[in-house]
Amino acid sequence: MEKAALAGFGLSLAPQVLSFASARPRDEKRVGIIGLDTSHSLAFTKAFNATDAASDLGGYKVVAAYPHGSKDIPSSVERIPGYTEEIQTLGVEIVDSISSLLEKVNVVLLETNDGRLHLEQALEVFKSGKTVFIDKPISASLVDAIAIFEAAKKYNVPVFSSSSLRYMENAVAVRNGKIGKVMGADTFSPATLEPTHPDLFWYGIHGVETLYTLMGTGCETVQRTHTEGADVVVGTWGGGRIGTFRGTRSGKSGYGGRAFGEEGILDMGSYGGYRPLLVEIAKFFDSGKAPVSAEETIEIFAFMQAADESKKINGHAVSLQAVLDKGRREAAQISI
Structure with a gap:
């Protein structure tokens, strides 16, 4: 794990176990990576490019990478030279621009560790028409x-976009109905801070x-309190x-949690690593169908934003819908 990833829009993970569209031809399985400032880039490449890579990774191979990447986060910038050198030993060509990368690949892993750069970088990929996975945070x-x-x-x-924590085995089982309707859940993870990003x-x-993953969408209010060494965020969902x-x-x-179902x-048990996420990425590259809806990912970010707003007002409840509405108004002013 890299230590530096709306009511009515719930999405079951059940489709993940169904068959997807036919795989792309072998010559269309070329993956490009943007950002060599995170260990995810190396870990993902080692899995996809392994000589004995499992068939459920779809036959995809990382063939090119653009190193940059965070510009002013020391813990990320310092990784770039070493990761650039190491990824070349895995058969990956280093290119000097995103445009050069896009000429060599069919699909993209946007791995830049700095979420502030993702919109700009993603726009260049979108304009090329190439399918893209954007690592956390989107x-x-x-x-x-x-x-x-x-x-x-x-x-x-x-x-x-998704954190690999979404694909913990028991989290997927809960989402797929193993304990019936989820009435509540508690989760935990590290929440170390980076000054360039909002707290969570x-x-x-x-x-x-x-x-x-456990609760689905539909959170209505968010409250955040601080205890010694931790922040606790409480969300109230419909009903x-x-x-x-x-x-x-x-x-x-560590990472984990507990779900309370009918x-x-x-x-949740222990974290199982990146592989389940990579399997989903391969399926996504083949099918073009995202296993996590835009609405759910947006609500996750609204939840974290609402938590920050609650912190500013001493832990009082914040309307998630109000936060979403404000975010949409501001996003509408961005030229895309």
């Missing part, structure tokens, strides 16, 4: 997240994404369902 603001999805719609390009956007997103996220500042809490209670 952006460093709710406004940019909305703008990214609006741009994808404008250019008719498939896009999705940088790393707390992992636990928030887990919470949304009085409660979901909580605890983000620890030490970064040593037919039982299930602990």
Whole structure:
């Protein structure tokens, strides 16, 4: 794990286990990476490019990479030279621009660790018409997240974004109905801070994404309180369902949670790594069908934004719909 990823729009993960459209021809399975400032870039490349790569990774190979990448986040910038050198040993060509990258590949992994750059970089990919996965966080603001999805719609390009925590085995089982309707859930993850990003956007997103995997969309109000070494965010969903996220500042809490359903209670267990996410990315590249809706990802970012707003007013409840409405108004002013 890199330590630096609306009522009525709920989406079941069940389609993930169904058959997808026929795979692309072998010569159309060339993947390009934008951003070599995160260990995800290397980890994903090692999985896709392995000589014994499993068939459920779709036959995709990373063939080219554009290194940049964060410009002013030291923990990210410092990684670029070493990761650039290492990824070349995996058969990946280094290019000097996103435009050069797009000439060599069919699909894109936008891995830049700095969410502030994602809108600008994604727009260049969208204009090329190439399918793209955008790693967490999809952006460093709710406004940019909305703008990214609006741009994808404008250019008719498939896009999705997710933390790998969404694909913890028991989280998927809960989403697929193992314990019936979920009445509430508690999740936790590290929530270390990066000054360039709102508090939860940088790393707390992992636990928030887990919470949304369990609860689905439809959160109405958000309250955030601070306890020693952690922030606790409480969301109230329709029907009085409660979901909580605890983000620890030490970064040593691990990842997990518990879901409370009409037919039982299930602990999430331990984090299982990147592979389940990569399988979903391969399916997405083949089908062009995002396994996570734009609406759900946008609501996740609205939840985190509302948590920040609640912090500013001493933990009082904030309307998630009001935060969404404001974000949409501001996103409409961005030229895409």
